[in-house]
Amino acid sequence: MPVDANASIEVTTLSWVPEPAKGLVKDLRVRWALEEAGLGYRVRQVGADRPGYSNDQPFNQVPCFTDGKVQIFESGAIVQYIGEQSEALLPRDPQRRMRAIQWTYAALSSVEPSVQHRVLLERVWAEHEWAQQSKPMMDQMAKMRLQQVSDRLGDNEWLDGEGFTIGDLMMITVLRIGDRAKLLDQTPNLVAYMERGQSRPAFRQALADHFQAFEPKGEAA
Numbered sequence: 250m251p252v253d254a255n256a257s258i259e260v261t262t263l264s265w266v267p268e269p270a271k272g273l274v275k276d277l278r279v280r281w282a283l284e285e286a287g288l289g290y291r292v293r294q295v296g297a298d299r300p301g302y303s304n305d306q307p308f309n310q311v312p313c314f315t316d317g318k319v320q321i322f323e324s325g326a327i328v329q330y331i332g333e334q335s336e337a338l339l340p341r342d343p344q345r346r347m348r349a350i351q352w353t354y355a356a357l358s359s360v361e362p363s364v365q366h367r368v369l370l371e372r373v374w375a376e377h378e379w380a381q382q383s384k385p386m387m388d389q390m391a392k393m394r395l396q397q398v399s400d401r402l403g404d405n406e407w408l409d410g411e412g413f414t415i416g417d418l419m420m421i422t423v424l425r426i427g428d429r430a431k432l433l434d435q436t437p438n439l440v441a442y443m444e445r446g447q448s449r450p451a452f453r454q455a456l457a458d459h460f461q462a463f464e465p466k467g468e469a470a
Contacts, residue, residue: 252290252292252458253291256289257316257317258288258315259290259314259316260276260279260280260283260290260291260292260313261295261311262292262295262459263296263311263462264295265296265297269429273429274459275312275324276312276459277422278312278324278327278418278422279312279314279324279328281422281451281452281456282418283331284450284452284455285413286331287335287337288334292462295311310322312327325353325357328415328418328419329353332349332414332415338413338415339415340409340411340414349409349415349416352408352409352414352415352417353416356416356419357423359394360395360398361426363390364391364426364432366387367391367427367430367432368430388432392432395427395435395436395439396436398436398439402438403438406445407445413446413449417442418446421442421443424439424442424443428443
């Protein structure tokens with residue numbers, strides 16, 4: 250589903266990010282969910298100077314989402330809302346539905362903080378002595394969480410065991426952060442799981458559109 254300037258759904262994205270952040274900005278999660286659900290959307294780019302944007306997003310981050318009925322921020326909340334509209338993302342069976350939601354929260358609350366912090370130590374705070382001293386501890390924490398996910402996934406194709414859900418979408422986007430920091434070396438099943446997610450047509454389209462947003466106007470393919 251291509252980006253549609255006339256769509257009722259609007260997603261905010263950044264107009265510029267440092268090269269290492271491309272492909273990891275959280276609007277990708279929302280774009281992917283919309284692609285899986287077959288919902289068209291338009292994009293509103295915001296820059297470093299975002300007058301009035303904090304009225305929509307109190308932390309001055311992306312993404313924000315509106316469809317004319319609701320306006321919300323935080324990628325997890327947005328993806329869950331999109332899932333409510335598509336059984337392709339959020340099963341209607343009560344137990345499977347709650348398993349999908351629980352994995353969404355697990356990705357954001359139990360796994361992402363340690364993985365993200367480890368990446369920041371390597372990419373953003375690397376010049377500080379305290380960052381170098383913190384790496385072994387954060388390596389241990391991040392790898393422990395990733396091993397726990399690996400153990401639960403086992404040989405299953407998806408976390409639910411029965412099909413792809415918003416829980417997988419969110420977990421795979423977190424694993425992509427860990428992969429940048431080379432934290433998945435000891436969990437080959439997570440690497441294969443991540444690659445399965447990234448091979449989905451909806452992900453490939455979302456990623457292409459995500460990158461295109463950073464291209465100079467007039468030069469996009």
